[in-house]
Amino acid sequence: MKVRIEPRKQFRPYLLRDNRWSCIVAHRRAGKTVACIQDLIHKAGTHKGNAARLAYIAPFYAQAKDVAWAYLKQFTSGIPGTTSNEGELHITFAHNGARIRLYGADNYDRMRGIYLDGAVLDENGDMDPRAWSEVIRPALSDRKGWATFIGTPKGRNAFFDVWQHAQADSKWFDLMLKASETGLVDDEELADARAMMAAEQYAQEFECSFDAAILGAYYGSLVADAEREGRIAQVELDDALPIHTAWDLGIGDSTAIWVFQVGPEGMRLVDHIEDHGKTLSHYVSELEARGYKGGIDYVPHDAKVRSLDTGRSRLETLAKLGRNPFLLGPSAVDDGINGVRQLFPRMWFDADRCRDGIEALRQYRTEFDEKTKAFKTRPRHDWTSHTADALRYAAQGYREMAIHRVKTKATAKPGQVWIGPPDDTEATKRTRL
Incomplete structure (x- = not known):
């Protein structure tokens, strides 16, 4: 069948x-979604053989419907x-059974088990990275399908990584379309937009700058500082230091864990673990398989709430599974974010094991309220939230250690914490809560 576009x-x-993999970086209103929908239609209509399955995937299902369904x-x-x-x-094609379907990466498990001949990932930098790698x-794979990544920059996130890879690999197709070069938006309109937008916004949205700051990001500039200062690197475990964890415990949702040690220079974040739909025993097994035990497991205050199903709290469950949970006191989200910001210059991240966690921190942000023309006071709840919450608990746990610290492991009594070489001259002792 011939399909004319x-x-x-x-x-x-x-x-x-004729490339299998493609990456398009384009300014707003360039028409990248339209072009990719046209490409999906052309490939579906001209496919020969078994019924093709093609997908357009946006960060959210509602977004996929709003952006692409009408086209x-x-x-x-x-x-x-x-x-x-x-x-x-x-949409299903009668002559060959090919189908194009819209999905949202907010529920990427819905795509598990399907096959795809091709996929378009729109704004994949806003997606949970596991959507691509796991699903x-x-x-x-079995159909040797193709994929196209499209978007407008939002800092040096996962989409930036794809763009860099596409430029370096000759097997990839790469295309960048800046508003100052395409002619798709006239000069008068661009001048008006430039006058009404912050310089960073204009550089990002119309000139495809990956270096413009993500507006509303809580930790974006701090992550950039850590990269520039070499604090995102290879961070090895020190056998002389206890291994601690900080948990954001989800119920029917994601659970995120930061694994860290504390040394003279500050906090060493050596690993990041996140999954969803799994029991606490799964995470305990994962931690122990990686050799992470013996320290303190910091959990939020609501971990003491008893389940109606079991009559047991998650705090009790972790203790029964052999962990050493410490119940943190209540803390306002804003206070916790400020606590992380203050500690961030003393944080060191393992670049490989913490890769997804670092990306989540980079994108964790509030949203701009178009009605009030101001940023909202609460963080946006998305795939970055659990990781960011777990880091708040890690920072809170770090501060607790200053209270519970003793000078040496040998002098520690039950209910006290040894965290390695103390950075104060007089150790303080207090019974653990």
């Missing part, structure tokens, strides 16, 4: 590519025999 000339090189229906309405399913957001990439 009429793309903008700026996207013709992409539509004529998909519009561009397939003139193709004989195509049918649309409003409930499942998919989408494996779904492409």
Whole structure:
């Protein structure tokens, strides 16, 4: 079947590519979503063989519907025999059974077990990195499917990593479209936008700058400082120091854990673990398999709440599983964020084991309220939240150690904590809560 499309000339090189992997960095209103929907339609309509399965994936399901569904229906309405399913957001081609479906990465488990011949990931920097590595990439394997990553920069996040890889690998197709070069937005409109936007916003949204700060990010500049100062590097475990953990405990949601040691220079974050839909015993087993035991497990104050199912709190469950949980006191989110900010210059991260955690911290942010024209007072709840909350508890635990510290492991009594060489001259002792 012949499928005729009429793309903008700026996207013709992409539509004529024969690369398996592609990355497009484009300014706002360049038409990248339209071009990729056209490409999906062309590949679905011309596919030969078993029924093709193609996907457009946005960070959120509602976003996929708002951004792409109308385009998909519009561009397939003139193709004989195509049918649309409003409930499942998919278009099916009658002549070969090919299907294009919209998904949201906020529920990427929904894609587990499917196969894909091709996928477009729109704004993948806003997605949980596990959506690609654990679900989408494996779904492409048996059919040797292709993938295209598209977006506008939001700092040096996962999308930036993809862009860098695409530029360095000759097997990839890469395309960057800046508003000052494409001519897709006229000069008068660009001048007006420049006058009404912050310089960083304009550089990011229209000139595709990955170096512009993510507006509303709590830790973005601090992560950049840590990179520049060499505090994101290889951080090895020190056998002379206890290994502590800080947990954000999800119920039917993600659980995130930071593994850290405390040395004279500050906090050494040696690992980051996150998963969802798993029991506490799973995380305990994972920690022990990696050799992380013997220190303190810092948990939030609501861990003392008893489950109606078991009659036992998560604090009690962790203790029963052989861990050493410490119940942190209540703390306001804003206070916790400020505590992390103050401690951040003394944090060292292992670049490999903490990679996903670092990325979550970089993107953890509040949102801009278009109605009030101000940033909201609460953090945005998304895939970054659990990791950021766990780091708040780690910082709170670090401060608790200053209270519970004793000089040496040998002099520690029950209910006291030894964290290695003390950085104060007079050790303070207090019974643990």
